[in-house]
Amino acid sequence: MPDGAPTLPRRDELRGVLEEVLRESLAYLDGLDERPVRSPGLEEAEARFDGELPEHGVGAAVALRELLDDGFEAATASSGPRFFHFVMGGVTPAALAADWLASVLDQIAYAWVASPLAARLERLALRWLADLFELPHRGGLLTTGATMANFTCLAAARQWWGERHGVDVAQRGIAGLPPMPVLTSGHVHASTVKALAMLGHGRDAARRFVADGTGRLDVDALAAALRALDGQPAILVANAGEVNAGDFDDIARLADLADAHDAWLHVDGAFGLFARLSPRTRALTEGVERADSVTSDGHKWLNVPYDCGFAFLAEGDRLPRVFAYDAAYLAQDDEERPVFGVRGPEGSRRARALAVWATLRAYGRAGHRALVEGHLDLAQRLARAVDAVDDLERLADVPLNIVCFRYAPPGVDAAELDALNTRLGEALLEDGRFYAGTTTHDGRVALRPALVNWRTRDEDVDGFVSVVRELGARVAAAT
Numbered sequence: 013m014p015d016g017a018p019t020l021p022r023r024d025e026l027r028g029v030l031e032e033v034l035r036e037s038l039a040y041l042d043g044l045d046e047r048p049v050r051s052p053g054l055e056e057a058e059a060r061f062d063g064e065l066p067e068h069g070v071g072a073a074v075a076l077r078e079l080l081d082d083g084f085e086a087a088t089a090s091s092g093p094r095f096f097h098f099v100m101g102g103v104t105p106a107a108l109a110a111d112w113l114a115s116v117l118d119q120i121a122y123a124w125v126a127s128p129l130a131a132r133l134e135r136l137a138l139r140w141l142a143d144l145f146e147l148p149h150r151g152g153l154l155t156t157g158a159t160m161a162n163f164t165c166l167a168a169a170r171q172w173w174g175e176r177h178g179v180d181v182a183q184r185g186i187a188g189l190p191p192m193p194v195l196t197s198g199h200v201h202a203s204t205v206k207a208l209a210m211l212g213h214g215r216d217a218a219r220r221f222v223a224d225g226t227g228r229l230d231v232d233a234l235a236a237a238l239r240a241l242d243g244q245p246a247i248l249v250a251n252a253g254e255v256n257a258g259d260f261d262d263i264a265r266l267a268d269l270a271d272a273h274d275a276w277l278h279v280d281g282a283f284g285l286f287a288r289l290s291p292r293t294r295a296l297t298e299g300v301e302r303a304d305s306v307t308s309d310g311h312k313w314l315n316v317p318y319d320c321g322f323a324f325l326a327e328g329d330r331l332p333r334v335f336a337y338d339a340a341y342l343a344q345d346d347e348e349r350p351v352f353g354v355r356g357p358e359g360s361r362r363a364r365a366l367a368v369w370a371t372l373r374a375y376g377r378a379g380h381r382a383l384v385e386g387h388l389d390l391a392q393r394l395a396r397a398v399d400a401v402d403d404l405e406r407l408a409d410v411p412l413n414i415v416c417f418r419y420a421p422p423g424v425d426a427a428e429l430d431a432l433n434t435r436l437g438e439a440l441l442e443d444g445r446f447y448a449g450t451t452t453h454d455g456r457v458a459l460r461p462a463l464v465n466w467r468t469r470d471e472d473v474d475g476f477v478s479v480v481r482e483l484g485a486r487v488a489a490a491t
């Protein structure tokens with residue numbers, strides 16, 4: 013028998029915890045521009061979240077106090093201006109406030125009948141996004157991110173491929189069908205490969221046609237492989253913005269091949285699709301408007317909070333044929349009263365559209381274009397700073413927002429540089445003033461800072477270069 017009565021949620025707890033969270037959140041956000049990405053107390057703070065499930069709860073005020081005390085300390089400042097790891101945007105004020113509202117209203121974005129607000133805003137947000145990206149696509153869905161957008165688009169592509177073989181895959185499955193040809197470049201993102209595994213085709217289904225050590229597309233070899241299929245339907249995956257250096261496949265050429273060979277063209281533009289917003293980079297995406305399906309991400313360059321991605325389909329009615337979800341008690345999908353739960357893998361869905369709609373409404377096309385162009389400028393500034401010193405070596409052109417380079421001080425043997433840069437990458441994360449990740453580019457270990465956060469300023473980029481050189485020298489001296 014437990015002692016005493018259980019602790020239950022109480023209406024009168026609400027104001028206190030929300031006010032406290034607001035007060036502390038504002039203080040956190042006020043300091044975010046100057047805050048190190050990793051606070052020195054991070055490990056101790058996160059380790060304090062431990063222990064057994066309490067039989068009797070402590071109540072909302074105490075629980076939230078613990079979360080506030082250790083949570084800010086244990087969190088990386090990943091929405092701050094000096095987090096250049098992965099490709100992670102910050103959160104615009106409009107998007108943040110709207111996302112809070114999504115929790116306050118706790119709308120399920122499953123169906124119009126459950127939340128007309130979420131369904132209408134999702135339909136509108138998708139229309140605005142298609143307009144922003146100059147896509148003619150009529151079908152679409154908000155997802156948790158580009159991984160699930162790739163999954164959604166490839167499931168749609170697979171349904172089309174099954175139809176070409178006379179099979180409704182959503183109904184019958186893939187048993188008895190031949191292997192599904194998926195042709196792409198070495199730029200293909202791991203999430204596409206994962207999506208193929210989740211769809212039951214296996215990671216090996218992705219065939220990469222690679223012209224050089226950076227993974228660049230060998231389009232002639234891919235065209236030859238398509239010809240060898242001799243009219244069998246295939247899926248082409250074009251990569252708009254790869255993660256090492258922001259390079260692009262020749263999407264228009266792949267669109268021509270898709271037209272000529274009965275292939276479905278899918279474009280992964282998780283962040284690269286945003287190149288369409290600026291006349292300076294738009295040409296990189298030429299041909300994406302001809303794709304059957306397109307993926308992009310909200311929590312990257314749109315600067316809405318995690319999690320948010322976009323799947324765009326050329327055919328308005330393709331997704332419900334793949335993701336149909338029938339039960340007598342569920343609503344029917346139609347354009348007037350959409351049921352997004354039958355257009356994608358998830359039934360229970362957060363109302364992500366509130367944040368997407370709010371940031372587009374707040375800053376408009378021009379604001380988001382200016383944000384993208386600001387990052388293009390910052391990437392060029394970083395590239396110039398790298399080029400200006402003799403201990404840094406840039407390894408790739410900078411077509412977009414990623415600068416791929418390594419620490420390569422004069423006098424260090426070339427054979428040592430990979431190990432040196434690996435240690436530098438570790439030292440950078442431990443130091444915590446800036447975050448950037450390492451990768452292997454054309455066989456060489458490199459840093460690949462990605463610039464997508466609306467808060468990032470010139471001084472952040474300049475400071476990053478100084479810190480990389482300082483830590484590089486320290487790591488080299490310790491070797």
Ligand SMILES: Cc1ncc(COP(=O)(O)O)c(C=O)c1O
Pocket residue numbers: 098099156157158159160201203204253254255280281282283309321
């Ligand atoms: C090109 C590309 N595709 C897909 C993804 C997966 O995105 P998410 O983490 O939003 O699922 C990423 C993530 O960095 C990416 O860069």
